Amino acid sequence: MVTKNIRIFLAFVALFASSQAAAQSIDTQINNAVQPLTDALASFIFYSIPIVGADVPLIVLWLIFGAVFFTVYLGFINIRGFKHAINIVRGKFHDPGHEGEISHFQALTAAVSGTVGIGNISGVAITVSLGGPGAIFWLIMAGLVGMTTKFVECALGVKYRQTNADGSVSGGPMYYLRDGLARRGWPNFGKFLGIFYAISIVIGCLGIGNMFQSNQAFQQILQVTGGEQSALLGYGWAAGLAMAGLVALIILGGIKSIGRVTSKLVPFMVVLYIAGCLIVLALNIAVLPAAIFSIVSGAFSMEGVVGGAVGIMILGFQRAAFSNEAGIGSAPIAHSAVQTNDPLTEGFVALLEPFIDTVIICTLTGLVLVTTFPADTLMGGGLSGIELTSAAFNANIAGSSIPLSFVALMFAFSTMLAWGYYGTKGWTYIFGEGRTKEMIFGLIFCAFIVVGASVKLSAILDFADALIFVMAIPNLLGLYIMAPEIRQDLNEYWARRLERLAGQAAPLQALERDT
Numbered sequence: 001m002v003t004k005n006i007r008i009f010l011a012f013v014a015l016f017a018s019s020q021a022a023a024q025s026i027d028t029q030i031n032n033a034v035q036p037l038t039d040a041l042a043s044f045i046f047y048s049i050p051i052v053g054a055d056v057p058l059i060v061l062w063l064i065f066g067a068v069f070f071t072v073y074l075g076f077i078n079i080r081g082f083k084h085a086i087n088i089v090r091g092k093f094h095d096p097g098h099e100g101e102i103s104h105f106q107a108l109t110a111a112v113s114g115t116v117g118i119g120n121i122s123g124v125a126i127t128v129s130l131g132g133p134g135a136i137f138w139l140i141m142a143g144l145v146g147m148t149t150k151f152v153e154c155a156l157g158v159k160y161r162q163t164n165a166d167g168s169v170s171g172g173p174m175y176y177l178r179d180g181l182a183r184r185g186w187p188n189f190g191k192f193l194g195i196f197y198a199i200s201i202v203i204g205c206l207g208i209g210n211m212f213q214s215n216q217a218f219q220q221i222l223q224v225t226g227g228e229q230s231a232l233l234g235y236g237w238a239a240g241l242a243m244a245g246l247v248a249l250i251i252l253g254g255i256k257s258i259g260r261v262t263s264k265l266v267p268f269m270v271v272l273y274i275a276g277c278l279i280v281l282a283l284n285i286a287v288l289p290a291a292i293f294s295i296v297s298g299a300f301s302m303e304g305v306v307g308g309a310v311g312i313m314i315l316g317f318q319r320a321a322f323s324n325e326a327g328i329g330s331a332p333i334a335h336s337a338v339q340t341n342d343p344l345t346e347g348f349v350a351l352l353e354p355f356i357d358t359v360i361i362c363t364l365t366g367l368v369l370v371t372t373f374p375a376d377t378l379m380g381g382g383l384s385g386i387e388l389t390s391a392a393f394n395a396n397i398a399g400s401s402i403p404l405s406f407v408a409l410m411f412a413f414s415t416m417l418a419w420g421y422y423g424t425k426g427w428t429y430i431f432g433e434g435r436t437k438e439m440i441f442g443l444i445f446c447a448f449i450v451v452g453a454s455v456k457l458s459a460i461l462d463f464a465d466a467l468i469f470v471m472a473i474p475n476l477l478g479l480y481i482m483a484p485e486i487r488q489d490l491n492e493y494w495a496r497r498l499e500r501l502a503g504q505a506a507p508l509q510a511l512e513r514d515t
Helices: 002-016 020-045 058-073 082-089 104-115 122-131 134-159 173-183 187-204 207-224 236-251 254-283 285-298 308-324 331-335 343-350 352-372 375-380 386-396 401-431 435-454 457-470 472-481 483-500 507-514
Strands: 048-051 054-057
Touching: 020 457, 054 058, 054 308, 058 134, 058 308, 058 457, 058 472, 058 483, 082 104, 082 343, 082 352, 104 254, 104 331, 104 343, 104 352, 104 401, 122 134, 122 308, 122 352, 122 375, 122 386, 134 173, 134 285, 134 308, 134 331, 134 343, 134 352, 134 472, 134 483, 173 187, 173 331, 173 401, 173 472, 187 207, 187 401, 187 457, 187 472, 207 236, 207 386, 207 401, 207 435, 207 457, 236 254, 236 401, 236 435, 254 285, 254 352, 254 386, 254 401, 285 352, 308 352, 331 343, 331 401, 343 352, 343 483, 352 386, 386 401, 401 435, 457 472, 472 483
Parallel strands: none
Antiparallel strands: 048 054
């Protein structure tokens, strides 16, 4: 069956590859069709108000306030619970007999695969090219407070998940919005927010989850094969078909198939990329202190970007939200499949996501850029996105754009796997569980991978940004309403851990060692 599908796939490639002119025409037509939609959607989602001379999108303020609120409200659990989170991921408290489909480590890698994507390479470069080095500082701050938002939403995702007749698990904002608000006496409002979120994730996954990823992956392929002179120019649809075929082979197997792949792929690609960044920073060790100073000082600069320091802060927070998705609600869908009988354990695991994705990987990308190029080159050198990051690596290590393109493809591929699962769960929430319904959405998802590889960066970036941020509206609203519940659950969780250590002479000190 698989061999037959491969033959059909190759036949499609041969059919569409018959004429380069026709291919370029397809790309242009797709871009022209998508651009008006992205313009209208972006103007609605990113409606801005002027603050201290900067146009600040209301949706970004919504995310910033949510992250800061939960960080303070839960007593900085992003810091206090960090060591405990590491121990849980290590398997210290894992019980394979608990309800669920995948381990804590697999759940983390599946969710991280959805956040560690092309945006970590290209998105940071776009942000720095617009706001300068100072935007990196605010990106880091957003990552740190976003850890708490991720803790809250993923703990609730496990708490309100449902087990299906076939033993599979479904969870995420759709379920905790519906059932959590019903528990608080607002069943109709909860149902409305659940449906609203499900529709948003179905549409949103087609933007950030595959179109942006396949677009930037193909741009990197063009970069290493000759740029504007590449023989592949105009054949984005063909690269999209290849990526779509590989994604389909895995996502149709469900979360267990995705977890098996991401548990191997994510650690490998993350370590490989971090190693590359550290090599570049070692080569530029002499200018590293000056680069760090420019990041910190630039964060509070009143020059270099419209709106000064406020504008720089907003750029950093917006790109961080795009990267780690804290407050968006996508990650709880993957975390809900974890094997655990205690939802709070997965909340702790989830807070590691923004740390890995934003605080570590995005920061390293920013440092590579700032230690390689002066500020005027970063902000006015004519390069942006993944091309700028690629140029930075090449400037330090000749030929490094080739391994970087390999990493970029892995990032894009892993992200599409996770978001294919997210979109499927939103689809089945709306239309009901069932293998046939899952396969229908899988085909739709893969078709948009082809579309994404065929359109221009301007169209796809606006489309992806708008679609991911709209999901934060119902999700954060529900989190605010259920904030007292999650704080009570957290207090009870620590109390249970103390009870287990009650026989020891110094339970508080023992708890600190244990966690």
